[in-house]
Amino acid sequence: MIELQEGILPDIHVRHPYAIVAITKHGVQMGRELQQSFASADLYYMGKFTKGDEEERNIQLFNGSVRLLLPALFKQYKGLILIISLGAVVRMIAPILVDKKKDPAVVVIDDRGEHVISVLSGHLGGANALTHEIANVMGAKAVITTASDVQKTIPVDLFGARFGWVWDSEEKLTPVSASVVNEEHVAIVQETGEKNWWMHETPMPKEIIIYPTIKDAIQAEPQASLIITDRLLQPSEEILLENGVVYRPKSLVLGMGCNRGTSLDEVEAVIDETLIELQLSKKSVKALCTIDLKKDESCFLAITEKYGWEFVTYTPAELNEMPLPNPSETVFKFTGAYGVSEPAAMRYAKTSDLLLQKKKSGNVTISVARLSF
Incomplete structure (x- = not known):
């Protein structure tokens, strides 16, 4: 929990280029949904609206006036997406403005989610492009008042951001x-x-x-x-x-299994080695999937938290529904599933094709699938 105090910059954890901030009940729900769709943003909201899953989703809670949070966000983020009334935002940011070459983009969303408004640093800071992106994600109306904003083209630094690219x-x-x-x-x-x-x-x-x-x-x-x-x-x-x-793009799915107590370092080394062998980018990994017996496996929890990957587990029955290239009676004896890494990757990616069938390395098994779009 971030405790905001007058004259003290709060300690914040920056993971992405953009920050979403909400201070109302409706705004919090909107912000949570937006963060799911716009993966390039961190989310902040008031502690009184806690849902209980904030730590798991890397959401940062704060107590005190949001006015005291904004100076820290201004210094560390490329853009701010504020689900706060426009008038309040103008009053709060006025004392901390520097100039159009240094100020971050500021975008305001109304509490009903009907309008996304470019407020500050429209061109140089990218607020106009960010406004279009957010409005597109939300199905809202983009409001841009810059007279010269007539080019409708690709914002290179935001290209695909709403998909998590x-x-x-x-x-x-x-x-x-x-x-x-x-x-x-x-x-x-x-x-x-x-x-x-x-x-x-x-x-x-x-x-x-x-x-x-x-x-x-x-x-x-x-x-x-x-x-x-x-x-x-x-x-x-x-x-x-x-x-x-x-x-x-977030297009790769890792299906994995491991012996109980396998270290984070070993799991990460196997992932890195495998992706290099396949000539694939680690930045394109979307999810790590396994059997539900491993839902509390510390190495899987740690690696997915480290990289912001989805962590998905399936029951043995769900895994057994997939057409396995390499079914194992031994694995079935211990888990109730005829395989783990292969069917987990295939089930998430909704495909029967694998980029990599089951590979065993030390304490780890890994398979790789690609999502189709």
Whole structure:
């Protein structure tokens, strides 16, 4: 619990680029739902609205006036999403404004969730793009008053953020954004991930072209590129990164089993080794799945908490419903399931295909599946 005191900056735990703040009952529920859909944000709300699952969901509670929380958030977040009345927000942020080159984006949502309003740092801070993203997630109306906000295109630093996509490196965000804004030839290659990322009612600008493969994009010689994939790029493909950004959609599912008491270090080493062998990005992992006998396994709880992955368990009956490539009578004898890692990954990903069938390494078994979109 964060105890807010006058004149003392509170100690906050920053995990993502954006912060959602709520101070009313309706606002808290809205914020909880928004955090589930907009994975790039941390959530803060008043302690009196505790639901009991805040620690598990990495939600931060506070006691005291939200006015005392905002200076710390201003210093450490790229943008603030405040489910607070516009007038109150204006009064609270006025004393802590610096200038448009340094202030974070500030977006306000009304208590009914009908309007998302760009309040501060619309262009340079990205509030206008953030407003569109949040409004799209919520099915609300975006309110932007900047007269020059006429370009309806891709916000490079927020591309796919509402789906939980993350970029590999921020190094090229600014030059790629410049290419988009300046209507240069921009290539998009999407190998996996959600397909409904275009959020405007108007067609995509003609300068932004979707290519079926990275090879096609390289041959087209674009001035910038956006690549959506869970693969590690090969050296021959990295020419697109001279002015390009790689986005990692949450597309990979780890099915795992382990001996009781296996260490976090061993589990993580097996995951890292496996993903490197498969040439897949750890940033694209969405969930770790196992049998419900392992729901309290400390190494699984620790690794999923560390990386913000979903931790999902299934009953033996649920696992046995999946078509197993390698059923085991021994595993059935001890668990009631004919397999753990393979059916767990397949069940979550809703597929019978695996990128990796069961691999045994020390105390750990692992399988990998890819979500289809």
